[in-house]
Amino acid sequence: GAVVSQHPSRVICKSGTSVKIECRSLDFQATTMFWYRQFPKQSLMLMATSNEGSKATYEQGVEKDKFLINHASLTLSTLTVTSAHPEDSSFYICSAAGTSGLYNEQFFGPGTRLTVL
Amino acid sequence: AQRVTQPEKLLSVFKGAPVELKCNYSYSGSPELFWYVQYSRQRLQLLLRHISRESIKGFTADLNKGETSFHLKKPFAQEEDSAMYYCALSRNTGNQFYFGTGTSLTVIP
Numbered sequence: 001g002a003v004v005s006q007h008p009s010r011v012i013c014k015s016g017t018s019v020k021i022e023c024r025s026l027d028f029q030a031t032t033m034f035w036y037r038q039f040p041k042q043s044l045m046l047m048a049t050s051n052e053g054s055k056a057t058y059e060q061g062v063e064k065d066k067f068l069i070n071h072a073s074l075t076l077s078t079l080t081v082t083s084a085h086p087e088d089s090s091f092y093i094c095s096a097a098g099t100s101g102l103y104n105e106q107f108f109g110p111g112t113r114l115t116v117l
Numbered sequence: 118a119q120r121v122t123q124p125e126k127l128l129s130v131f132k133g134a135p136v137e138l139k140c141n142y143s144y145s146g147s148p149e150l151f152w153y154v155q156y157s158r159q160r161l162q163l164l165l166r167h168i169s170r171e172s173i174k175g176f177t178a179d180l181n182k183g184e185t186s187f188h189l190k191k192p193f194a195q196e197e198d199s200a201m202y203y204c205a206l207s208r209n210t211g212n213q214f215y216f217g218t219g220t221s222l223t224v225i226p
Contacts, residue, residue: 034213043203043218044161093161095214106214108161 006109021079021112023094029074030096038091050077084116119144123217138189140204149207150187156200194224
């Protein structure tokens with residue numbers, strides 16, 4: 001099946017710094033990638049939809065100036081958490097839209113654990 | 118707005134017993150429904166989707182539009198089924214997925 005990677009898998013940073021998380025589709029081209037946030041013992045919350053070569057579409061309540069998304073190529077999308085604060089600490093997961101057989105499917109990355117001190 | 122509800126956060130069954138994980142949804146259009154599974158320390162992966170009408174690892178799920186439900190069932194639970202299960206909805210336009218809160222299934226040996 002299709003593989004999606006994320007880097008880094010874990011990051012700890014000081015409050016006020018910016019953190020960049022990369023999401024790559026390794027063996028297929030993904031015109032659309034998605035970013036999710038998952039709080040402990042809670043479900044995945046869709047943050048934004050990232051389309052290659054265009055601006056990301058953010059879900060209601062997600063600050064686009066806080067969470068900068070860039071989808072510069074068909075295999076790479078980045079999420080930058082700007083001026084991170086402790087409340088931004090979370091598990092961030094990306095997925096890439098592709099096809100599996102006849103059907104559309106989302107393939108998920110392993111996630112990035114962000115801890116802001 | 119779309120919503121996916123999984124009423125059970127935790128579910129425990131004995132090995133060999135039937136298991137049903139509930140999922141209800143609300144959406145005004147015609148959604149696609151999915152079940153995703155996350156085994157311990159692994160990434161989220163697709164288990165099955167309503168449109169393909171498959172049985173994967175002994176699991177089945179039938180979309181009931183009248184009851185707006187998409188419950189996941191397996192007649193005989195196995196220990197390796199212990200995992201976190203998420204029901205998800207995709208709108209008929211676009212690829213966005215909306216997830217339920219998840220059900221943690223534990224199969225007791």
